[in-house]
Amino acid sequence: MVFFCGQVSATKVSILTEHLSPFQIVTTNAIEGLSTEIVEATLAQAQYEYAISAHPWALSYRRAQHGKNTCIYSLARIPQRESLFKWVGHIASSTTSFYSLRNSQIIISTIEEAKKYNIAVIRDDVAHHFLLSKKFIENQNLYVVDNYDSLLKLLDLSSRHIDLVVLNDDLLRNRVNNLGETSKYKNVFQFKTLMLNFHFACSLNTEQVIIDNLINAMKLLEKSGVFLTIRKRWGKNMVSLIN
The missing domain is CATH 3.40.190.10 (Periplasmic binding protein-like II)
Structure with a gap:
C-alpha cells in the first residue's frame, strides 16, 4: 500500500x-x-x-x-x-486483446468464436464484466483470478487448461521483464467493441x-x-x- x-x-x-x-x-x-x-x-x-x-x-x-x-x-x-x-x-x-502462447494454433475472428476456449480474466476488471455480458460463463469458459502475475502464469500451466487471457496491449510489455519473455505470447484478437x-x-x-x-x-x-x-x-x- x-x-x-x-x-x-x-x-x-x-x-x-x-x-x-x-x-x-x-x-x-x-x-x-x-x-x-x-x-x-x-x-x-x-x-x-x-x-x-x-x-x-x-x-x-x-x-x-x-x-x-x-x-x-x-x-x-x-x-x-x-x-x-x-x-x-x-x-x-486504450485497446485490449486476447493473448495466447506463441506456439498455439488459436485463430479468432469474432468474440463469439472465443467461447470454445478457456479464458482467464482479472476479477471485476472491465474484461470480466464485458465477457459476462456476452454470455461467457464463469467456471465453464471464463475463469477469474485476482492479479496479472497469476493471469500470465495460467497460460504456462498446462494443467490449468487456460487458452487465452485478456490484456491491455501495453500491459504485457510492462509486466514482463525482458523481450525474450514477451515473445512467448501473441495477440490473437483485438477487441473492437471493448475500448x-x-x-x-x-x-x-x-x-x-x-x-x-x-x-x-x-x-x-x-x-x-x-x-x-x-x-x-x-x-x-x-x-x-x-x-
Missing part, C-alpha cells in the same frame, strides 16, 4: 487504484504513471488533500463503490458500471460538491492542454494509447 498526500483543503479524499503499468506504476516509494499524473493534477487544481493507495483491483473496486469521499482510477466506463459510481472525467483510451475508456470516478457516498469541483478541474486541465501534454509524453513509448 502506497500513499501520496496533497495539503490544501480540509476535506480529504481517498483515492484507490491498482498496479497497471504504464497507467498506474506502483513501486516501493511512489505511485506514478500516465493516469496518476492526470489524477494528481486534477486534485491539485481542485485543491483537495488526498491519499492514494494501491491494492489488487477487486479490492479497490469494491471499496470505491461504498467509501465516503472515495474515488478510483483507472476505471473503464461501461454500461454495467454507470449507476455504481459518480463519474468525474476521462483519463485516456478501454479509462475514467476517474468516485463512490455514490462522495459529497456532490467534491464531484463538481473535480469535474470542473478536469475540464479546465483538458481545455488548457495539460492532459494532452501528459498523454503525449507517455504515449511515445506506448502502442495502445488512443487519446
